[in-house]
Amino acid sequence: MKKISRRSFVKAAGSAAVLSMLAACGGSSSSTAASTASTAASTAGASSAAAASFGPDTQAIVDRGVLKVGVKNAVQGFSFQDTLTGEYKGLEDSLAEMIAEHLGVDVEFTTVTAATRGELLDSGDIDAVLATFTITEERKKSWDFTTPYYTDYVSVLVEDSNGIKDLAGLKDKVVGVSSGSTSARALVKAMIDAGVLDGANFDADTFNADTWKEGISFRQYDDYPAISTALSANEIQGFCVDKSILAIYKTDGRSYVDAEFSPQEYGIATKKDSDFSTLCDELVQGWLADGTVESLIKENGLS
Template sequence: MKKRVLSAVVAGMMSVMLMACGSTPEVSEAPEAATEASEEPAEVAGAAKEEASYPEDVQAVIDRGVLRVGVKNAVIGFGYEDPLTGEYSGLEIELAKALADKLGVDIEFTAVTAATRTELLDSGDIDCVLATFTITDERKESWDFTTPYYTDYVSVLVEDSTGIKGLGDLVDATVGVSSGSTSAKSLVKAMIEAGVISGDGFDEESFDPATWTDGVKFQQYDDYPTISTALSAGEVDAFCVDKSILAIYKTEGRSYIDAEFAPQEYGIATTKGSGMSAVAEEIVSGGLSDGTIAKLITENGLD
């Protein structure tokens, strides 16, 4: 009788233990499965949210897989294409690469001039411009610009043989400038402020270098190398543009005049009101804050 009671007790205890063991995985695994199920949709939802946060024009670049950027190809330190390798280098090239990296796309460079950069941007052939593009109030009416990433000054390069030393020596001279640039206007304004020309009839809004003849004349060219050649040939008496650009053409027997004027602030230009404008601003603001742009300026000999 005692054996039967003992057996019944042992059997009951084993049954309870088995029930407890069998129920443990159900209790412990359920929360784990729920956690995995909730985490996976959260990641997908987050990715979808991030993708959807891009404006339509930026998403189009991502879908294309290529960011198309207008750059200079003959301005050492900013945008320069090696004629042998085809490789681009310079401050603006590195900023363009950073923009492409942010979007996770490849990059395609298109060589532009002061005369063609806005045409290509307006036509949609390029997505943005990093081409020593000076920010002005007038230009901001047509295109968006980032915070400036570099500030330069306009100056004038001459052949030493001309004897031109300062702004006063440029009276009645012919000056070579790039088509579509603000250099001619800046020079006339500087000469007026220095009192070497009267400036009668000067109006910043309507100024046209092609028709200006009061005290100084201008000859416009499509690119900087052509202006430099014209200077050597005596077709023009001086070459006027941003000093960082002039530095490339300051060879033996040439000098800057004793004047720097009209601060030129460079920014990334994008289509007015586009989503790309905000992305470009993030790159520039971030690069200024963390010292990346300052480092690139030094590395490219622009300080």
């Protein structure tokens, strides 16, 4: 869905006002028209100077007139799409809109999942990902990430009726995770660190959620609602992901296990070695320093 940034709206409104003034003046007010034209030319010159400071990757976005951003559509506080209006609202949507405003372009949101966000970025269908994308050393080999704008922790949601209270209670159970996420690996490591599992055969670099069967097994799903449904049906006995995401699905009769682990730092992902990556990081660092990010975190109920 395409959304017009506030800056683009203001620019459009300003242009309309100038045209209206010129039309009203007619040929008899040449001095006023000349003054207006001079102001417009000065503004255009300033815009050109600003554009000249962009690198080629960023300039390509400016020339296109649209910043294409991959976001999630069902994560309250971060990015949630209203099913009636189609509008997206959350911390990550706001950050995307602010980047678009800085560039003077519109923003277009594409709904992504943990499994599709990297592919869409690689293919050029989107310019950036703001989708609770955890920064890892492995992922940094494929994409650039900005300075983290939020830090979360992984946990596990369970049905109270199963009597699971802690990591030990998950032993020999089946846990649901999102395809393409790092949650399963984080949970196994946490259980090993807690002495619940034997870590002799655990290798973080080669870990595979589909094949791991030592003391716990996993089932992968394409989206979070599917995991929640599977938990209700007892197809799985745990729902593992970042706690801020789990909060949406913590309804009556469900609880978190008594454990938070594996800090998850979220960053904006962009194409490797892109000058747009540098711009995004500079913007995030500035918004962190001046309190803008903290204000958005509070505004969206994430603190």
